[in-house]
Amino acid sequence: MKFIDEIHIKVSSGHGGPGAISFRRESGTPRGGPDGGDGGKGGNLVLRTSKHLNSLVDLRANKHYAAQDGYPGTSANSSGAQGQDLVILVPEGTLVRNLEGEVIVDLTNSHDFVLLAGGRGGKGNAFFKTSVNQAPEKAQPGEDGSSMEIKLELKLIADVGIIGFPNAGKSTLISRISAARPKIADYPFTTLTPNLGVVKAAEFKSFVVADIPGLVKGAHEGIGLGIQFLRHIERTRLFIHLIDVSGISGRDPFQDYLDINFELEKYDDTNKEKEGFFPLAPREQFVVLNKIDSVQSDDLSRLKAQFKKKLGVEPYLISAVSGKNIKELIQAISKKIFTEDLP
Numbered sequence: 291m292k293f294i295d296e297i298h299i300k301v302s303s304g305h306g307g308p309g310a311i312s313f314r315r316e317s318g319t320p321r322g323g324p325d326g327g328d329g330g331k332g333g334n335l336v337l338r339t340s341k342h343l344n345s346l347v348d349l350r351a352n353k354h355y356a357a358q359d360g361y362p363g364t365s366a367n368s369s370g371a372q373g374q375d376l377v378i379l380v381p382e383g384t385l386v387r388n389l390e391g392e393v394i395v396d397l398t399n400s401h402d403f404v405l406l407a408g409g410r411g412g413k414g415n416a417f418f419k420t421s422v423n424q425a426p427e428k429a430q431p432g433e434d435g436s437s438m439e440i441k442l443e444l445k446l447i448a449d450v451g452i453i454g455f456p457n458a459g460k461s462t463l464i465s466r467i468s469a470a471r472p473k474i475a476d477y478p479f480t481t482l483t484p485n486l487g488v489v490k491a492a493e494f495k496s497f498v499v500a501d502i503p504g505l506v507k508g509a510h511e512g513i514g515l516g517i518q519f520l521r522h523i524e525r526t527r528l529f530i531h532l533i534d535v536s537g538i539s540g541r542d543p544f545q546d547y548l549d550i551n552f553e554l555e556k557y558d559d560t561n562k563e564k565e566g567f568f569p570l571a572p573r574e575q576f577v578v579l580n581k582i583d584s585v586q587s588d589d590l591s592r593l594k595a596q597f598k599k600k601l602g603v604e605p606y607l608i609s610a611v612s613g614k615n616i617k618e619l620i621q622a623i624s625k626k627i628f629t630e631d632l633p
């Protein structure tokens with residue numbers, strides 16, 4: 291199914307139903323009093339998060355979503371029925387903005403959010419009866435509902451984001467540590483949309499990892515798939531920065547590391563003015579050299595030393611394919627997530 295993480299729609303709440311103008315007509319009561327009932331309230335426009343959705347694709351079906359209008363009041367003091375609420379289901383992590391880009395609500399936890407309340411029903415003429423006006427001929431119209439245009443923007447919710455060049459082995463890693471089964475192949479841009487996987491580090495200790503499409507040098511200028519998918523790791527606590535050291539790419543692994551970080555900075559520059567933005571470049575990274583099964587031990591020692599010298603800490607060395615050192619990596623991440631205070 292197509293993955294959609296941005297959509298622009300119009301939403302409306304229902305108008306209130308009008309009050310009725312009516313007079314009692316019963317045999318034996320020639321001039322009955324006013325008995326026009328009130329109109330019903332218009333339906334609310336409600337946004338509700340659902341754990342079962344991970345894309346905004348379903349909302350492409352319509353451009354305009356409107357709750358039902360309230361029903362008119364009727365005679366015999368009967369109030370009109372309320373209009374039905376319209377409940378729009380969205381994935382957790384959906385940010386709602388107005389057209390000026392201001393955040394109206396960030397739907398990160400499951401709850402209902404009444405975005406637009408329905409209009410009140412109008413009073414029927416029975417309401418306007420007074421000692422001096424026993425037969426009022428007036429009733430109120432219902433109050434109008436309201437409308438607005440909104441932009442929905444999905445930012446997936448995960449604890450850890452995997453970043454790296456295409457082919458670095460991001461999808462291989464997530465498939466090894468979780469039940470996620472994204473496509474894996476030896477060509478770049480195999481992954482076209484984000485994948486989430488739940489990693490069980492210990493009993494009652496799980497965290498969510500996001501595998502996103504690969505980044506390349508110049509991604510911020512639209513090269514490759516661009517930097518648009520970085521929004522899905524904005525809410526993460528830390529990154530696994532995965533680097534291919536097999537040499538197959540022909541690039542220098544340390545330069546890859548610098549290039550990806552440069553793209554993160556560019557992404558931050560582009561988005562820093564946006565309300566609700568969390569910059570990526572300052573986030574903690576676990577620097578992980580992958581495909582160590584395909585490197586000579588001397589070369590690996592040299593790479594390890596190079597990273598250590600420049601970063602001040604040792605990189606993790608793994609093979610996503612053979613599973614080497616993966617358990618240790620998961621334990622280190624889990625320790626970070628579960629024992630250290632959130633920033």
Ligand SMILES: Nc1nc2c(ncn2[C@@H]2O[C@H](COP(=O)(O)OP(=O)(O)OP(=O)(O)O)[C@@H](O)[C@H]2O)c(=O)[nH]1
Nearest residue numbers: 456457458459460461462475479480481504610611
């Ligand atoms: N030798 C070796 N190959 C690996 C390892 N991890 C991944 N690969 C291979 O590298 C290729 C790319 O792996 P993917 O997991 O698809 O890479 P990716 O980072 O998700 O790539 P994109 O989705 O294109 O960004 C595949 O052929 C994998 O089998 C590893 O530890 N050792």
Ligand SMILES: [Mg+2]
Nearest residue numbers: 460461480481
């Ligand atoms: Mg992939």
